[in-house]
Amino acid sequence: MARSKQKTRFRPAGLGIALIAATLLGACARKDLANSGVPVDVRERHPIVLRDAPRSLDVFVGRSGGGLDARQSEDVADFAREYRRSGKGGLVAQVPTGARREMAAHDTLNGIRSALARAGVSGHALSVRTYPVQDENLASPIRLTFASLQAGLPHDCGQWPADTGVSSLKDDMRNEPYWNFGCSSQATLAAQVADPIDLVRSRSEGRPDIAKRMGAISKIRDGKDPSTQYRQETPQINSSVGGR
Known part of the structure; x- marks a missing residue:
């Protein structure tokens, strides 16, 4: 009877420790969920x-x-x-x-x-x-x-919502890109596009070159290679520079 009472006396303490551990693990899980909510792909993190x-x-x-x-x-x-x-x-x-x-x-x-x-x-x-x-x-x-x-981008570059140093060993060991990574390259790409609609859909095909197409078909019928052969003669360095 003494042993059963002693076990009953320590059950609430063990249950409390388990609840505290579960709470801490839940907090870590919520933090991991928040960190994983940041897109890793730069096109999703900094969309044009x-x-x-x-x-x-x-x-x-x-x-x-x-x-x-x-x-x-x-x-x-x-x-x-x-x-x-x-x-x-x-x-x-x-x-x-x-x-x-x-x-x-x-x-x-x-x-x-x-x-x-x-x-x-x-x-x-x-x-x-x-x-x-x-x-x-x-x-x-x-x-x-x-x-x-x-x-353009929906936000400005140069924002640092998280520390890029080693303030948190747990977060820094993830080896994930920092939030501002790729922002400037995306902004530069958006500024260099001549027609912004090209980022949404491709252009329609132009008028085909009938003469070139028929020439390629004729070569295929004759068993020849239809690809274009580019020939470029490059002079040697010693032929253009006088040697002694």
């Missing part, structure tokens, strides 16, 4: 998304007016071609006011209209708005803006 965003060009107003110089005229022409290719909606020109250079801004705006017309953008597509100049000593450009479909 498409969105309508503004494109802008600042055309600086000269003090003496006189329209646009060669550099700014070329910039406006390139901006107009980009607007014709991917622009959505109208083109907006924000003109500074209150800088005692209204005549110079007016001449610059006329130069912009002429450059746009030469690039194929009619004057009806341009709407003019004004904004007050805060500091007359700073340059106050005419800002051209239009909306277009652009590729």
Whole structure:
């Protein structure tokens, strides 16, 4: 009887230890679940998304007016071609006011209209708005803006939500990439894509070259190799350089 009472006396203590151990293991499991919730694939951790965003060009107003110089005229022409290719909606020109250079801004705006017309953008597509100049000593450009479909990341790079050092041996032994890894390469890829739609779907096939196709079929019928044989003669180094 004494032994059975002694065993009964220690059962609650053993049960409490088991509950504490289960709680600690559950906390570790929840932490592991949180860590495993971060995607390992860089395309899932830093996805490239498409969105309508503004494109802008600042055309600086000269003090003496006189329209646009060669550099700014070329910039406006390139901006107009980009607007014709991917622009959505109208083109907006924000003109500074209150800088005692209204005549110079007016001449610059006329130069912009002429450059746009030469690039194929009619004057009806341009709407003019004004904004007050805060500091007359700073340059106050005419800002051209239009909306277009652009590729980018849904967040900024350079974020470090977790320590990359050895503060937690358990987490550091996982050998998983840190969160910011691959963010800059994804952002650079999104900025270099000429047409963002190419990231969503491929283009349709172009018109086939019938002459080349029939030539390859004729070679196959004759038992010849239809592949293109590239021959390039490279001179030897000692033949072009005089030796002694």
